[in-house]
Amino acid sequence: MRDAYLIAMNELRVTIRNPFWAVSSLFQPIIYLLLFGPLLNGVAASRGLPGGDNAVQFFAPGLLVMNALFAAGFEGFTLRDKLDSGFIERLRVTPISRLALTMGFILQSAINLIIQSIALIVCGAFFGLHFDIGGSILLVLLIVLIGITMSSISFRLALIIREGGILAGIVNTFVLPAMILSGIMLPISFGPPIIQFIAKFDPFLYAVDASRALINGAIGDPSVWMAFAIFIALSVITLGVFIRGMREAVA
Amino acid sequence: MTDSIIHTEKLCKRFAGPKKEVVEAVRDLDLDVAKGEIFGLLGPNGAGKTTTMRMLCTLLSPSGGKATITGFDLARQPHEIRRHIGYVGQKGGMEHVASGRENLMLQAQLYRMSKDEARRRSNELIERLKLTAFADRKTETYSGGQRRIFDLASGVIHSPQLLFLDEPSTGLDPQSRARVWEEAKVLHEQGTTVFLTTHYLEEADALCDRVAIVDQGRIAAIGSPAELKKQIAGDIITLGYEDETRAKAAFQLLEGQRVILEKHDLGTSLQLYVDRGDEALPEILRIVGQGNYPAKSVSLTRPSLDDVFLKLTGRSLRGDGGQS
CATH class of the missing domain: 3.30.70.260 (ACT domain)
Structure with a gap:
């Protein structure tokens, strides 16, 4: 496991050194807070949002889920790049175990998300977000599970797809509808029954519900255990698939 | 042979081609490389040199045959083999946004060196290879030659018994090429066995104790450059x-x-x-x-090695098969 840690630290150091990293990864959520938040305030005033009329309280926890969806969803690019540059090949000739190599990439993705999530909660606080400490810690844990799920899928795809553009297309095709149907932007209850029905099959819907409950410290909310159950299962399955894929691709 | 560091018997590799046909990249390879040799695989692109090397350094599993590398069985003990070999691929595989020194540190630690050991060994190599001037710059700023010397350093960070170099001087200017050759010779003097692939005749001629001329997945001839030339x-x-x-x-x-x-x-x-x-x-x-x-x-x-190649295969190494 020391090897996995070494790989993860190496990746993180490289990521953090990129001057655009901090800006680019938090740019999108902050823009949402800045520009979409006030719009949502209008909605809250005229129509009311579930959980009160504070738009930030409704919106900010969902941003954490959205960030996990996109940031981890595009992790595959990192791996593709490392495969193309010969970096992975170089590591494969060292005594590092294949599992450690795989877990190194998952670990760096998870640590990355933890940092970003904490930064987002702090940002949210500036926009008037109230957060419960205990609930937030659980929320970050849930975000990590979502991250493992998304990055495993993304990494697995990167092993098969050599073209970056195609990879981006595939990821977007799945991430975008999953995001909208999760009710991050607007409550799904605003939509017609058909949308509400389809959304029930979107695992991220439960994650977003849980994120709102957790930020308020409502740990006992049924959405919380449901989201954890779903994403523990999904992360185990997708991670298994990625590990197997890695074993085949880089024997 | 028991004293050979690489021993293969009927090693082969088949791939599925674009039309599902079977491509035999390497066929029934029997090879013995003695400890301390500089051994070269010479042949045009597509001859099976890189495939052979990738099999020998545990990157690719053979379709058939067997091999013993540094005394361990290739199929059953790849992990043991990896401790004793170093590999420098065509692409090098440096992390672009990390410095050369950081790359060496990571490599050293993956070979189970402690942080202090890793630092000591990296410093030692950086000094010996005269890389100090740019060791702390990001590797993406390096010239091809600088990068290749760092690749080489990363391949020998753990002082392997056997070093694999895949096309070590492809794409380098003559000066950098001379430096790579010089370093290969130093390693050779220190007792390291060097196994390299090349499509440069000069390289095989200048560097190798023995050369195997490969063509279409087979060894066409094997011997010292002088012996091979004597055939003509x-x-x-x-x-x-x-x-x-x-x-x-x-x-x-x-x-x-x-x-x-x-x-x-x-x-x-x-x-x-x-x-x-x-x-x-x-x-x-x-x-x-x-x-x-x-x-x-x-x-x-x-006669040159090119003529040997021509005589054996009926094709020129310089002409169609030279550069990719």
Whole structure:
């Protein structure tokens, strides 16, 4: 496991050194807070949002889920790049175990998300977000599970797809509808029954519900255990698939 | 052979081609490389050199046959083998946004060195290879030559018994190439076995104790560069022509001449193997001259490894098969 840690630290150091990293990864959520938040305030005033009329309280926890969806969803690019540059090949000739190599990439993705999530909660606080400490810690844990799920899928795809553009297309095709149907932007209850029905099959819907409950410290909310159950299962399955894929691709 | 550091028996690799046909990249390879040798695989691109090397350094599993590397079985003990070998691939595989030193540190730690050990060993290599000036810059700013020396450093960070170099000087300027050769020789003197692939004849000639000439997945000949060249007795006369038709016509004129031991039509030039070039040349020029196909250019040379390759395979290494 020391090897996995070494790989993860190496990746993180490289990521953090990129001057655009901090800006680019938090740019999108902050823009949402800045520009979409006030719009949502209008909605809250005229129509009311579930959980009160504070738009930030409704919106900010969902941003954490959205960030996990996109940031981890595009992790595959990192791996593709490392495969193309010969970096992975170089590591494969060292005594590092294949599992450690795989877990190194998952670990760096998870640590990355933890940092970003904490930064987002702090940002949210500036926009008037109230957060419960205990609930937030659980929320970050849930975000990590979502991250493992998304990055495993993304990494697995990167092993098969050599073209970056195609990879981006595939990821977007799945991430975008999953995001909208999760009710991050607007409550799904605003939509017609058909949308509400389809959304029930979107695992991220439960994650977003849980994120709102957790930020308020409502740990006992049924959405919380449901989201954890779903994403523990999904992360185990997708991670298994990625590990197997890695074993085949880089024997 | 028990004292060989690489031993293979009927090693082969088959791939599925684009039309699902079976491509035999490496066929029944029997190879023995002794400890301390610099051994080269020479051949054009697509000959199976890199596939062979990737199998030997545990990156690719063979389709058949067996191999023992540094005393361990390739199929059953790849993990043991990895401790004892170093590998420098064609792409190098440096992390672009990390410095050369950081890359070395990571590599050293993956070979189970402690942080202090890793730092000491990295510093030692950086100093010895004179890399200090740019060791702390990001590797993406390096020139091809600088990067390649760092690749080399990363390949020997754990002082392996056996070092694999895949096309070590491809794409390098002559100066950097000389440095790579110099370092390979230093390692050789220190007792490291070096196994390399190349499509540069000069490289095989200048560096290798023994060379295996590979073509279409098979070894066509094996021996020291001098031994291989000795296979071609005598001298080589090359006649150049304006076009292929004239060359072909001259080729036919020379049919049945007893002074010519062997001849090859290379398009616009003809290559003739003769016993004694100084005596055969006037005779040959007289024949093509009288037949109204005088040569545009003439050269008389001693055989090179290229000629060995040509003789064995009927194709030139420099021409179609040289660069990718």
